[in-house]
Amino acid sequence: MFLLQKYDYFFVFLLIISFFSILIFSLSKWIAPINKGPEKFTSYESGIEPMGEACIQFQIRYYMFALVFVIFDVETVFLYPWAMSFYNFGISSFIEALIFILILIIGLVYAWRKGALEWS
Amino acid sequence: MLEHILTLSAFLFCIGVFGLITSRNMVRALMCLELIFNAVNINLVAFSNFLDSSQIKGEIFSIFIIAIAAAEATIGLAIVLAIYRNRKSTRIDQFNLLKW
Amino acid sequence: MKLELDMFFLYGSTILPECILIFSLLIILIIDLTFPKKDTIWLYFISLTSLLISIIILLFQYKTDPIISFLGSFQTDSFNRIFQSFIVFCSILCIPLSIEYIKCAKMAIPEFLIFILTATVGGMFLCGANDLVTIFVSLECLSLCSYLLCGYTKRDIRSNEAAIKYLLIGGTSSSILAYGFSWLYGLSGGETNIQKITNGLLNAETYNSSGTFIAFICILVGLAFKLSLVPFHQWTPDIYEGSPTPVVAFLSVTSKIAGLALATRILNILFSFSPNEWKIFLEILAILSMILGNLVAITQTSMKRMLAYSSISQIGYILIGLITGDLKGYTSMTIYVFFYIFMNLGTFACIILYSLRTGTDNIRDYAGLYIKDPLLSFSLTLCLLSLGGLPPLTGFFGKLYLFWCGWQSGFYLLVFIALITSVISLYYYLKIIKLILTKKNNEINPYIQAYIITSPTFFSKNPIEFVMIFCVLGSTFLGIIINPIFSFFQDSLSLSVFFIK
Numbered sequence: 001m002f003l004l005q006k007y008d009y010f011f012v013f014l015l016i017i018s019f020f021s022i023l024i025f026s027l028s029k030w031i032a033p034i035n036k037g038p039e040k041f042t043s044y045e046s047g048i049e050p051m052g053e054a055c056i057q058f059q060i061r062y063y064m065f066a067l068v069f070v071i072f073d074v075e076t077v078f079l080y081p082w083a084m085s086f087y088n089f090g091i092s093s094f095i096e097a098l099i100f101i102l103i104l105i106i107g108l109v110y111a112w113r114k115g116a117l118e119w120s
Numbered sequence: 121m122l123e124h125i126l127t128l129s130a131f132l133f134c135i136g137v138f139g140l141i142t143s144r145n146m147v148r149a150l151m152c153l154e155l156i157f158n159a160v161n162i163n164l165v166a167f168s169n170f171l172d173s174s175q176i177k178g179e180i181f182s183i184f185i186i187a188i189a190a191a192e193a194t195i196g197l198a199i200v201l202a203i204y205r206n207r208k209s210t211r212i213d214q215f216n217l218l219k220w
Numbered sequence: 221m222k223l224e225l226d227m228f229f230l231y232g233s234t235i236l237p238e239c240i241l242i243f244s245l246l247i248i249l250i251i252d253l254t255f256p257k258k259d260t261i262w263l264y265f266i267s268l269t270s271l272l273i274s275i276i277i278l279l280f281q282y283k284t285d286p287i288i289s290f291l292g293s294f295q296t297d298s299f300n301r302i303f304q305s306f307i308v309f310c311s312i313l314c315i316p317l318s319i320e321y322i323k324c325a326k327m328a329i330p331e332f333l334i335f336i337l338t339a340t341v342g343g344m345f346l347c348g349a350n351d352l353v354t355i356f357v358s359l360e361c362l363s364l365c366s367y368l369l370c371g372y373t374k375r376d377i378r379s380n381e382a383a384i385k386y387l388l389i390g391g392t393s394s395s396i397l398a399y400g401f402s403w404l405y406g407l408s409g410g411e412t413n414i415q416k417i418t419n420g421l422l423n424a425e426t427y428n429s430s431g432t433f434i435a436f437i438c439i440l441v442g443l444a445f446k447l448s449l450v451p452f453h454q455w456t457p458d459i460y461e462g463s464p465t466p467v468v469a470f471l472s473v474t475s476k477i478a479g480l481a482l483a484t485r486i487l488n489i490l491f492s493f494s495p496n497e498w499k500i501f502l503e504i505l506a507i508l509s510m511i512l513g514n515l516v517a518i519t520q521t522s523m524k525r526m527l528a529y530s531s532i533s534q535i536g537y538i539l540i541g542l543i544t545g546d547l548k549g550y551t552s553m554t555i556y557v558f559f560y561i562f563m564n565l566g567t568f569a570c571i572i573l574y575s576l577r578t579g580t581d582n583i584r585d586y587a588g589l590y591i592k593d594p595l596l597s598f599s600l601t602l603c604l605l606s607l608g609g610l611p612p613l614t615g616f617f618g619k620l621y622l623f624w625c626g627w628q629s630g631f632y633l634l635v636f637i638a639l640i641t642s643v644i645s646l647y648y649y650l651k652i653i654k655l656i657l658t659k660k661n662n663e664i665n666p667y668i669q670a671y672i673i674t675s676p677t678f679f680s681k682n683p684i685e686f687v688m689i690f691c692v693l694g695s696t697f698l699g700i701i702i703n704p705i706f707s708f709f710q711d712s713l714s715l716s717v718f719f720i721k
Contacts, residue, residue, distance in 0.1 A: 063201065067194050074190040077183055106249060113253050126406075133399055140392055149388055156395040163402035172410025181353050181405070181412060185398060188360045195364060196387050199371050203380045215381045217462070 061119055068111050075104055125166040132159035146203075146210045150196045157189040233281075234289045234296045237274035237304065238344050244270030245337040252330035260329045264315065267333045271312045271340070278305040286717045292413040293351035299716035300348040302554060302709070303481040306561060307343045310473045311336055313565050313691070316683035317572055318466035324576060325373055325464065332372065336470065339365035343478035347485075352401045352412040355482065356394070359446075362478055363390045366471055370463040382462025389445065389455040397442025403435035404490070414490045427493050436491060440501055443486065446479040449539075450508035453532050457520075460528035465575060468524060469568035472531055473561050480535075480557065484542055484550075488718050495545065502543050507637050510536035514641040518648045523571055523581045526648065527564075530607060533645060534560060537619060537638055540626040547719055549629065551710045552621035558705075559606075559618040559698060566603035566691030570596055573684050578667040585667040589656045595685075597656045599692040606695040608649040609642050617699035621706065 043050050082097050132155055139152030161182040168178025200210055244266055286297040342361030349355040371383025408420030421427040448456040460468050487498050513533030520526040541553025575581055590597045606615040626635040
């Protein structure tokens with residue numbers, strides 16, 4: 001605590017917050033009536049009757065979409081530094097970024113033609 | 121201040137290596153690999169903030185590391201999928217076909 | 221800072237061979253997407269043509285002065301040119317090796333070619349990378365493609381297992397390498413260019429600190445994983461055994477060459493302030509890999525596993541040249557790498573041919589092969605003897621130069637152990653040869669019985685046999701002309717960045 005002088009406020013807040021959370025939970029436990037029944041143990045699905053188990057297996061399709069998404073999602077990160085300094089670089093960097101996007105598009109077309117984006 | 125960040129990244133690195141050695145599930149091993157890459161990223165961003173705030177080469181490096189880690193994780197998950205299709209399990213300790 | 225982004229037109233010629241390969245792999249991808257009808261001959265033709273063009277360009281430019289291009293992230297000199305042309309040469313030899321295997325295993329062809337070409341491009345960039353970012357990205361470009369190639373037969377559980385093991389271990393090693401890089405970046409005061417890092421470390425006087433030592437250990441461990449030196453070699457036999465055989469042939473040479481070029485550059489340029497330190501570490505690793513690789517190879521029963529351990533020991537021999545550190549040492553290292561391509565690819569061509577016709581990799585199933593196919597058994601014998609280093613063959617001359625350079629520079633222990641272990645290696649190579657040549661009467665094993673005899677005419681031979689004969693000729697007769705080769709490599713290496721101070 002002596003090393004991090006800037007963090008004094010943070011630790012004060014941490015203390016207050018932990019105190020409050022303990023206080024509120026113990027209050028609700030003390031005040032609230034205790035009922036036991038089968039309804040208590042079902043999972044909460046926004047008030048509707050729960051359907052099926054809580055641990056279900058997802059469709060494998062989601063997995064394929066996720067794989068394709070992760071790649072293209074991360075590649076766009078490279079466009080942010082380029083966009084931030086677009087005016088410093090001029091037209092040649094624009095062409096280079098176009099080539100970069102073109103290669104990404106070829107990849108997307110590849111995924112599409114090979115059926116990675118089909119649901120059925 | 122820099123020492124704390126470096127300590128944090130060293131801890132993350134150690135947790136990642138420990139997890140890679142001990143984990144039984146393949147997806148968990150991939151997550152530990154990501155932990156190590158994140159330790160590297162923390163190191164790079166911290167150094168670039170403290171030493172190289174004009175050119176921020178470290179942050180650029182960390183962007184590249186993020187992209188490559190994502191590609192590696194994707195390939196890993198695709199191989200996990202192929203393995204799961206073939207033998208209905210993703211546990212590392214059941215891989216014992218290749219031994220001396 | 222003003223960035224010159226249209227520098228491509230100035231420095232374009234330095235990466236022209238790589239650009240040709242990238243362009244051709246995009247063309248293959250587009251052809252695969254637009255034409256549903258598979259006309260695979262064209263795909264092979266395009267890839268082989270682009271590889272040929274790029275190796276011709278490399279050979280025309282092999283004597284260049286060191287040029288640093290692309291804001292210091294890429295360096296071209298004669299050392300890189302030689303190693304890049306080795307990598308392209310390996311790919312040219314490996315694509316014909318895999319044609320028939322792919323056909324038999326019913327794998328997709330365009331993706332295979334794309335992965336091979338991408339791995340080649342990654343290895344070529346790795347040879348010339350001059351920047352921590354470039355090193356990391358091109359290293360991963362090479363290794364990600366290798367993981368995919370290892371798991372290319374998706375239905376085969378062994379191939380899957382090899383791929384996931386390779387991925388986990390390769391990912392670990394490259395992340396450890398990246399951790400070392402991040403420490404170097406910090407300790408040098410925010411530099412990523414490897415020459416500037418050395419200057420930064422010297423200026424900040426942090427080159428003796430414990431942080432630099434941690435970075436050095438991390439980088440050394442990462443490199444040793446890539447080169448499969450002994451305490452970090454456990455992945456090699458598993459991957460060699462599980463992966464498809466043409467892929468193993470490709471990986472066993474390409475990733476070794478690229479890793480060797482990377483190690484030479486990093487250790488010589490980045491850690492040029494403490495040459496004695498890294499030489500001691502490398503010496504220990506080389507001795508361990510020579511001893512353990514050769515001893516464990518004796519007990520193996522699978523041919524591919526045996527070759528894996530023998531490749532571990534071969535990298536130990538190659539490291540002698542790197543440890544020696546002078547012009548002659550580097551020249552003999554380069555020559556041995558060049559010969560190693562022929563010997564190793566020749567052996568793998570024989571194994572691929574045999575396993576395609578019989579479907580087995582076990583050593584004991586080779587018994588009595590001589591009766592059925594004299595050509596195959598003869599070339600396998602020559603390649604194995606050359607790997608072991610028997611006198612009139614090529615491998616002997618390569619080893620002779622390596623050991624002689626090491627002895628002259630005073631690494632007596634290293635050379636002594638190398639000599640003893642190469643005698644041990646001759647034992648297990650000769651064991652296989654004895655098995656092939658001896659004929660056990662009335663007891664031919666079923667694999668040999670099922671062996672299909674090839675047609676004797678010359679033109680109906682398949683591409684594997686051409687590559688096999690080519691490699692056998694190389695690994696038999698190249699040793700005779702070693703003196704011109706030596707002076708050729710010495711001339712061009714003396715122009716490289718390590719010797720122009």
